[in-house]
Amino acid sequence: MNFSSKLLENAVNEFSRLPGVGQKTALRLVLHLLNQPAHDIERFSDALTKLKTEICYCEICNNIADQTICEICRAPKRDKGLICVVEDTRDVMAIESTQQFHGVYHVLGGLISPMDGVGPSDLNIDKLVERLRNEDVHEVILALSATMEGDTTIFYLYKKLKDFKVQISTIARGIAFGGELEYVDEVTLGRSIATRVPYERSIA
Amino acid sequence: MNFSSKLLENAVNEFSRLPGVGQKTALRLVLHLLNQPAHDIERFSDALTKLKTEICYCEICNNIADQTICEICRAPKRDKGLICVVEDTRDVMAIESTQQFHGVYHVLGGLISPMDGVGPSDLNIDKLVERLRNEDVHEVILALSATMEGDTTIFYLYKKLKDFKVQISTIARGIAFGGELEYVDEVTLGRSIATRVPYERSIA
Numbered sequence: 001m002n003f004s005s006k007l008l009e010n011a012v013n014e015f016s017r018l019p020g021v022g023q024k025t026a027l028r029l030v031l032h033l034l035n036q037p038a039h040d041i042e043r044f045s046d047a048l049t050k051l052k053t054e055i056c057y058c059e060i061c062n063n064i065a066d067q068t069i070c071e072i073c074r075a076p077k078r079d080k081g082l083i084c085v086v087e088d089t090r091d092v093m094a095i096e097s098t099q100q101f102h103g104v105y106h107v108l109g110g111l112i113s114p115m116d117g118v119g120p121s122d123l124n125i126d127k128l129v130e131r132l133r134n135e136d137v138h139e140v141i142l143a144l145s146a147t148m149e150g151d152t153t154i155f156y157l158y159k160k161l162k163d164f165k166v167q168i169s170t171i172a173r174g175i176a177f178g179g180e181l182e183y184v185d186e187v188t189l190g191r192s193i194a195t196r197v198p199y200e201r202s203i204a
Numbered sequence: 205m206n207f208s209s210k211l212l213e214n215a216v217n218e219f220s221r222l223p224g225v226g227q228k229t230a231l232r233l234v235l236h237l238l239n240q241p242a243h244d245i246e247r248f249s250d251a252l253t254k255l256k257t258e259i260c261y262c263e264i265c266n267n268i269a270d271q272t273i274c275e276i277c278r279a280p281k282r283d284k285g286l287i288c289v290v291e292d293t294r295d296v297m298a299i300e301s302t303q304q305f306h307g308v309y310h311v312l313g314g315l316i317s318p319m320d321g322v323g324p325s326d327l328n329i330d331k332l333v334e335r336l337r338n339e340d341v342h343e344v345i346l347a348l349s350a351t352m353e354g355d356t357t358i359f360y361l362y363k364k365l366k367d368f369k370v371q372i373s374t375i376a377r378g379i380a381f382g383g384e385l386e387y388v389d390e391v392t393l394g395r396s397i398a399t400r401v402p403y404e405r406s407i408a
Contacts, residue, residue: 005260048252049245066210
């Protein structure tokens with residue numbers, strides 16, 4: 001693209017580094033920002049700088065937080081013996097919004113993915129083992145994505161944790177609510193038949 | 205959404221103010237940035253701040269520039285008597301990339317749109333009239349979008365400029381190269397027949 005200004009070009013290049021943002025979209029965003037009042041842009045760049053410099057990761061669960069211990073780990077009503085292992089903070093938010101989980105979390109910060117050069121040592125796994133060793137944990141739920149990377153990570157975690165006296169479970173996989181049988185892929189459908197549940201349990 | 209951190213929430217809110225960016229996309233972008241090195245984020249927020257504080261608008265054509273007069277208006281080879289009127293800097297970039305235009309530009313900064321509260325006085329029209337009055341202009345090309353707002357603006361500009369001794373033209377409308385006749389809408393097809401050009405001219 002032929003930019004009429006170096007400053008414009010710089011800003012567009014910065015935006016187009018974001019995932020899923022091409023040069024045309026970046027230009028649209030930058031021109032939109034340029035039409036906003038100066039203090040709006042200042043607030044934007046302030047929020048970005050503060051994000052990186054002031055944000056904390058919870059010392060217990062590694063979730064993004066404003067303090068050294070996150071709100072969930074501080075909450076007295078939460079069951080500290082029930083740990084839900086997730087990939088990142090987005091998954092914490094998704095599970096929290098269901099209001100079905102009353103334990104605490106452990107954020108891995110990624111999944112094992114040799115293709116992307118992410119090995120077990122890049123993840124927050126040692127701290128999880130330490131939690132199991134030092135705290136009175138009765139169950140670990142592995143709530144990871146149903147992908148190759150997710151399954152690999154679940155398998156690795158299972159091998160690491162199976163010697164502890166703790167129940168290890170994974171979240172249920174099957175047909176989503178509202179899903180029509182004929183459109184479901186065979187693997188999911190096959191597994192959902194193999195792991196069928198008694199009707200009384202499914203409505204509990 | 206339930207954010208685990210106020211700083212995270214602020215950054216997501218700033219991003220989701222951008223056009224076409226919802227809360228989920230904003231969160232994805234912010235988490236991506238959070239994984240980048242600190243100096244990358246600093247460069248990002250720097251580019252934004254500088255964009256607003258240091259950018260200039262060309263005193264002649266109103267295009268975005270790094271100096272008070274933009275490169276196109278400064279170029280001695282450009283035909284200063286041929287002015288192409290466009291909506292914004294994106295259109296300048298699009299026309300420049302065709303390498304078919306050797307005149308200069310005039311950037312309106314928008315289109316007349318009563319629905320959005322944009323009237324003629326909000327656009328850079330007075331300066332265009334001044335240019336016609338003071339400079340030796342022989343042709344004005346109105347290269348605006350083929351929308352309601354574009355047509356309204358063209359009509360307004362035509363009434364403003366028609367008393368000057370200058371040729372006023374609009375860019376050709378018709379079927380795009382690679383377009384198949386049967387899929388073209390009736391208005392475009394009808395107009396393209398009404399404004400047909402002799403074959404010798406079409407290959408010139």
